[in-house]
Amino acid sequence: MEPEILARITTARAARDLSDLARQTVATTAETTSPADRILQARRLRQLANEIVDRVVLAEALGGASWQEITEALNRQDPDTVRGEYEDAVAEWEAMPEDQKAAAADGLEALDAWYKRHREDQDPKLATPVADLLNRH
Known part of the structure; x- marks a missing residue:
């Protein structure tokens, strides 16, 4: 599996986790806590x-985006920095052994099932947005 695709899968996983945590935060709004x-x-x-921003940057770099383009998107000044x-x-992800790549890609179906359960009418009407990454290249 290509490192870019793997980075996008881990980005989707992190986005799911953020969404779940945000929903839990809403649920605890009225709770008495410190x-x-x-x-x-x-x-x-x-x-x-x-973490999601870092994963997206990683995926874009692995996908061939220039550091200038990434720097501008981050609203930063110096591509070298x-x-x-x-x-x-980027180098670690490019050198990742195949068995680690396969393990990190596990759970595509669960991510797609999560998306299907939480999808709202205004969201893209995709059945398997994460698994569809495998058909991109």
């Missing part, structure tokens, strides 16, 4: 959102 607990939960949401932040991760 300020520290609410702040920790909000920080976890931010951490997951940042951005490349320096991500180049080790």
Whole structure:
């Protein structure tokens, strides 16, 4: 499996986790809890959102996007700095052994089933958006 596709799968997994955590945060809105607990939960949401950005950058770099293009999309100034932040991760994903790639890709069906359960009318009408990645190349 191509590293770009694998990075997109892990991005989808992280997006699912963020969505689930956000929904849980809404559910606890009226609960009596400490300020520290609410702040920790909000920080976890931010951490997951940042992880998604990192995964998207990784996937785009693995897919051949230029560092200039990535830098502009991140609203940053220096492509060399951005490349320096991500180049080790890109190299690791490119060198990942096939057995690790296969293990990391497990669960496509579960992600697609999650999407189907949570899809709303305004969302894209795709039956298997994650599994469809395998047919891209």
